[in-house]
Amino acid sequence: MNASLVLGRSRRKTILFDDNQPRNAVTNESHGFLTRDGITPSEFRRLGQEDLKKYPDVTIKKQRVTEVHKVQQLFTMQTEAGEVYRSKKLILATGLKETLPNVKQMQQFYGTSIFSCPFCDGWELRDRRLAIIADNTHAFHMAKVAFNWSKDLILCTNGNYILCSEQQDLLEKKGIHVYVESITSLVGENGYLEKIIFADGTEILRDGGFVVPEMKQASSIGESLGCELNEQGGIITDRIGRTNVDGVFASGDMAIAGPAQLVIAASEGHKAAIGVNAAFIEEDF
Structure with a gap:
């Protein structure tokens, strides 16, 4: 236009x-x-x-x-x-x-509480409990960027080992825990994420987050x-x-x-x- x-x-x-x-x-x-x-x-x-x-x-x-x-x-x-x-x-x-990570219910939350650009939507998610969901090598970069808006952050690689040990150690030192387990489902209502359930039964409360498509x-x-x-x-x-x-x-x-x-x-x-x-x-x- x-x-x-x-x-x-x-x-x-x-x-x-x-x-x-x-x-x-x-x-x-x-x-x-x-x-x-x-x-x-x-x-x-x-x-x-x-x-x-x-x-x-x-x-x-x-x-x-x-x-x-x-x-x-x-x-x-x-x-x-x-x-x-x-x-x-x-x-x-x-x-x-864009092709989103292969996670059930992703489309239900994408655009409402899960986004792809922190510069576009990070302000609205500031200081909340957030998750990065990524299955490619850009995951590390996205975690570092999103950390600017919230320190309560986790990284979920959905069953993929995409971080080297140095990258994982650096994130852990910043308090960003890395979950490698596959994601079973995303839970919430009306597009607003409430928790993430992993294949090993672990459930983590989250208010939203970012994906790397x-x-x-x-x-x-x-x-x-x-x-x-x-x-x-x-x-x-x-x-x-x-x-x-x-x-x-x-x-x-x-x-x-x-x-x-x-x-x-x-x-x-x-x-x-x-x-x-x-x-x-x-x-x-």
Whole structure:
């Protein structure tokens, strides 16, 4: 949306394809965006679309693009409705998909009392009894970060031995106990966690916590066009969103170049739109 706003203000004919399937759909509140702290994602989206309606060169299509092909200097896009569109430039902002740790009832609590980003939701969970649930090597980092908001913290690796002895010793010295046992269930009501039950029968009272999901591209369009990926699977771009494919730009979380934050994604979209403008200007002259 932010890329579309900048392009609309730059008098570039723009179509925004949005099938309304954002990764933050389960989030009750979005934080860290100045003047919009605490807003619901749906309200943020509504306000953003209202802004875009001011600009006659921007059209919003509530459809999912299924295929993109480049022939010479034009991109041909086909939507799931079978409609075909063509453009000279393309900004990919399809984001990421997350796979949560394989724990029963996780979806019941995710977005209400269990979250994936301490910077987004740590303030609301400050000083509570928290758990980190992670089955990958990012568990140690997440435990260190979450410790900033609560000292009553445990790390649950759900049957996976993912910490070296030095890491485990360091966490234990900070009072962060590591539970390697598999999690049998999460218990609570209305999305609010109350306790964690482990396979060995241990029950630990908790008020919420954080998970470390596995991230992957939500769409394969970038890769199908030949965009280069980094070691984390993100699309490589320069400082104004250009990929290695001429005419293709990328913005937001899909680059996996930093924290997955709403305000950062908006900034990346703004820069990508400037990159598109720069390309058109150079071509014009």
